[in-house]
Amino acid sequence: MTSDAVITTWQQAFEENRVPQIRAIEKNLRARAARNKEKLRNTVGGSYRELLATAEAIVSLQAKAKVAEEHLASISHNCRPPQQDVSPRPPSADKVALAQMRLLQRCCTTSATALRTRDLLQCAQLVVISRLLLKSLGDQQEGLNLASSLELLRNKIAMLRRQLLRQVDSKLVNPVSSRSDLVEALCSYCLVTSVSAEDALSHCRQLRLDKLRRWLSQSADRTIICQALRYQLASLQTFKSVAGRPLTDAMNGLQKRPILDGPALKDLETLDLDRTWPLLPKEIKTFVPYFKRSVSTPDATQAALETWSQEASHLLSGAMDGYLSSVKDMTAVLELRKELYTTLLPSYFSTPAGMDIIQEIRWSLNQRLSGICQAKGLQLTELTRRLVEGVTTSTANKPKLLWDDELVQADLGNTGVSRSGSRFIKQVKNRHAGLNLVLAKASKRMDAWISSANATRDEINQLPKIRWRDIIEEPEEEDDQEDQAAALVRELCETDPESYTKALRESLHEALEDYEKNMIQTASTIINDGEISNPPSDGNINIIQAVTLLRSIRMSLASLHQAFPGESQKLLVSLDNIITDLNRVIANEVARQLSQALQRKRRGATTSGNGNGNSNSSNRPKPKLNTSAPSHLPDGMPSPTAFSTLRTLCKIMLDLGGTDLWSPPAAMMVKDAVRHQIFETDDAGKTKSLYTVTEFDEAYLGAALSDNTNKAPNQVEADSKAMDTKTSQKAAAVDYWTRTKLLFGLLA
Template sequence: MTAPGPDASQLTKWEDAFQHPIPAVRALERQLQTELAANKEKLRGLVGFSYRDLLRTAERIVEMDRDAQQVESCLAETSRTCSSRLLERKARNLRMFEERVGAEDREKYVFAAQLAVLGSCPSVVSRLLQRDENGENCLLATKVFVVLRLLLKSLLLKGPSVPLLESLKHQRTTLTAHLTTHIDHHLSTPTAPHLTTVLTSYSLLKTSPPSDVLRHFLHIRSSAISTLLHTAERTPNAALAAMALYNHTLAHADAHFPKRLSDALILLKSRPLFADPALAPELGLDTHAPWLPDELAGFVPWVRHDDLERARVAELAGAWAVRELLLLNEGVERTLAGMGDLAEVMGLRVELLGLWAAGERARRPFAGRDGLEEGRQRERLREMVGARVAEVVRGKSEKLVEVGERIREELEGVGALEDSTSLWDPVLLTIPLTSGGALFKESVQSRVHGKDSAIKSFRATYDAFLADIAATTAILHSLRSSPSQTTTTGTGTDDADDDFEAEEQRAQEALEDSLIAETELRTALDAAYRALEAALDRLVDSATTTSPTSSTTTSTSTTTATRRTTFLLRTIRQIRQHPTPQLPLPWFCSAQLPRLHTAVAAHVGRGPLDTVATLLRRRRWSGVLASRALWEGAPALPVQPSPLVFKFLLDLVQAMHVAGDDVWTPAAVRGVKVLACQELWGAVEGVVVGREVADVGVGGEGGKEEKEGEGGEEAGGGEKTLGGEGHVDGDEGEKAEEKKVVGEEATNEDARVIGRDWAVQLLFDALYLDEALQRKGANARNSGILSLAGKIEATLGFDEELRRRLEGCAREYWKRTCLLFGLLS
């Protein structure tokens, strides 16, 4: 293994290098040459970088040497040409001259200098205050005012008063008030950038220690907050500005007292007032300062700066915070009381809670006092806003009273309105079909659903109410996603965690307040709809108290009563079909609807029922049945109802159409059917019960009866006049019958006997009416008509086959004719 070469750093003299073998010596040589070359390059680089600096330094040294030589030559020439003893003698003579010659005029010069400085002070103070927008020049203006006060006092004490001094005394009073107002204005500004300067100005002006300055500062801020809260408008912005000023006041009290203000006062007392560099150009002190007396030139403002400690600041500011917080809450309550827009109330809530959260750090040094707990005041703000929100939503719900008033107003005039629900009104032909026939479609839909002018007027008011409630609901729901208004920021991890927790708390509070407000809205809506139901109940009572009777009711009054009843039915239906999203209304007017259905059924069915009752009483039951020839089968049985029954159903359906097709819900139709069954049963029972069934012949006495029947209602000619299946005009037949029958009294035999054919026909009519009026009803088995049919059937002695055959004929004929009576089928 080859031994390592020698290390050049270990060699002490050159002879030691040659003690090694020749290859090692050569390697050592190459190593030394390499290191030498590297060091040479490094040195060359260093010299190259600093060469220019060395040249500039050398040039500067040469210039300095040349300048020094010139100075030395000038000094040598000056000392050679000037005599120091001569200069000292001239200076001594000058002082002697001034003492002997100028002593008499010095007092005049001093007085003139003071008066000149004093005369310029008012204008300087006014100019500085006019230009002072942010409080930067406030301290300088105060210093000038102190100079004015000092010089004026000095001049007034030394000699008699002159008019100029009297004028300056009045100006001093005015400037005092002006300067005090100016300082108070800046103290009341929330974001004063030079607040320390303004506080120092007040301390200098009033010679007040920091404790008095703090009291005055809190008093000014209290007055500013009261001014904001007691404005005539009481706008939300004023309440927000008051809370922001409250937060800023506590932040300023914590930041400026006592450290900053004490430092500023110490700096103010660190030098004489007239030595302030800022005063010299304003008052011309460069010219007048040498003539000022020493006691004035050396004046130093004396203001105590060490009478306020941190604990005292916390005590004074904390007590102020508690008092102002009570006033602030009262002002917020008054502001909320004057707000009726729910969106503004909710916006104010977000702003208030955001401002309160933003001022948490400012209130933290004073949070130990009673009344300044963060959570307690936050709950108080939420309670105030929540109470006002509840009042607003109750007020919006109470607007449903306007809907009730609109219904009452329209109900009074609904009888005078023309019928606008007919689909065959020629007015529809005049409606243009432009824009896809939208107007025509709307008119048809309005007529189908009974939306006349009264209903449209009611719907306009009700739709406005629904829109208002929908907007209110959207505002309450949007509270859950309201953005945070907190302006506090943090840079540390703890601050980030606190902000995150505070954000979660605010989201939870917003959710709770929203749910509470929505619950209050539902409660208020329920109460409002209950009140509307009570109002409608009174209207229903007034519309249904007078039942129509044949003897006391005219056609006009019946029409008016029908329209009033149908109007109430339509309004209640509209309200039930269009409830608010918060409150379903299956219960609304559920007790009034059956009464209205009964009333409209009574109004609609009264005319046809009176007619059929009259005709039944005037019918000749002992005569020959003219429609006997149309019977079919063996034995022959009727296959179609009598014209009287057919006409009754047609008149009833026509009256229902006139009232409005949209009115006839299943409940209303059941009411009509029940009423018709009861009235028909009573009418037929009063005429037929107690008669004996007898066969009526064709010749002899039968011919006489047939002849008499021809003058009757339904027999002979009367039956033919009605036109077989009842297709002849009912009014003309009725008039003819009245002319023939009026004044004619039935014979004793006619009052005791009913023809067998009439009885069979009456049985078929009863079965047919049962198909039309009761078969689909809930009380079909308890039908009065069906019980009447059973009695007739028993009297006639029908067997089971004939009964079934007759029922089948009645059912089949109803199937063929039910479409003629669509509302009943």
């Protein structure tokens, strides 16, 4: 084995060396271990001896120091001064008064600072101490020249007290004040006014009620009403959280130690109590505030909160009534309803007198919503009155012709093509429907009213879809409050919408009855006046009114049938008879005007045949009226007289009723009236010559005035083949009418 070889394990030694070498290695290792042990023993022994010597030196020094201290103590004892009398002596009255005056001035300054920093409780404590100092100095002012200074400080303290009370009131009525701030403000109020906790709470409730009253009396709009409700609910929750233990514990904490001994004032550097404390009277240093004790049970507290809530609810209800009385829009009221309920229901069960609040709100809302529903019917009554006025003033407001100069020459480029074009189309529609200015406005109002009524009905139908159960506060008592929640949701989702629907339905029912009554009464008056003035004169006002009334009924009845199919079908049945009577009156007038027009034409032809202004004209023979068939007419063709009769009839119908009035029943009544006047009157033989010349004319007019306007051509041909007498002539007349009826549009 070499000297520089390193053996790490015994396996390595046996693997690399022989047994003699291994024995030599073992011997060397044992010798080395022995040397190391001896060296370690020598080193430890020397260190231990040095440590013992150090300890002995420390003990010796400690003994010497003790002897020196005893020697110094004896010297100090021998050098002390002689004993003196150190018993306390009472301070002089001047020093006591000056100390109190100094503390009073510092209390005034510190109180003003506390007011600026909104530290109400500290300011209240300083005001209490200041009043004690004023009383003490007032008793000691004899012999001291402090009267003017005390009066000045007394006024300053009174002013600080008023400012403090104003800040306390402001804190009490602030809806965002925390519970700790309110408790501090109430304690400050009790300190300054020496009232009980219950009196302070009553003062707080009165302040908040007065604030509600001021809010709602100044401007009661939707925003103010919702804010007032939120303020009322927040106040009730605040009263619940403050009343009882929190306020009692805070006031008891003020009575645990004297005011000046508390940390709030004792550590104030501005008071400098370290210098004035020994000179202060004992009654000031040990003053503990006293509060009037009043025991209030939970039931009494709950009753007080419910009373306050009822008073606030009355104020809110009155403001809502005043605001809702000016609201005519159903949507605005329903939005207010949703906002109020959404505000109240999340805290319904935890709010004292929550049921009273919601009942007050619900009553006001239901009253107004029912009133709006009833007003919908009154609006129809007002529209009916305007329609009747339009009938009575129809002679002064005649409908304009469809294509007169004003409409044809209308400029569509003044205010934009789309706007002018829509106005042009509207004018064309109104003139085509025969509506004068009054009826056009009434039609517009009727459409607006129907849209409003339908919108109101749709909004009421949407109310049950609001999920109030998801909004209402979860009940704590499973049985009683769960039933209350279910009943409340049922009232809001079922009872209230049903009452609104019932009010709207009853209002519409009464309005439709009034509409029918007024229309029947007006029509009866027109018909009776027409019968009394029979035979009526040309241009009879009653006929114009009858036409206008018929248009009014047609316009309004169509809208009402479309908007309220159920109610109108049940209530407006009697108007069908009135429409028939009016159509009959108009048909008789058409027949009368036709007869007069043909008579005037006959007289005009006779006058022109006689001549004018010639002296020899009297000697000329009068021409005979051609009552036979003109020789130039082919067979199977009506004479110009018959053709002119139908043209005149169409012109009279167009002038009297326009193109809108002649429904198939109305046109059939005209045909019946004219046919009766031509063929069925007592003097038909005398007047027939006004209408016809030939027998073919009679057949032609008979075909034109018969009830075959809705028949197909093949059906007319089949009917014509079934005639008994003069079959060929009548068939030819019917066939000719079938081919020419489109020339007479109102009769076709």
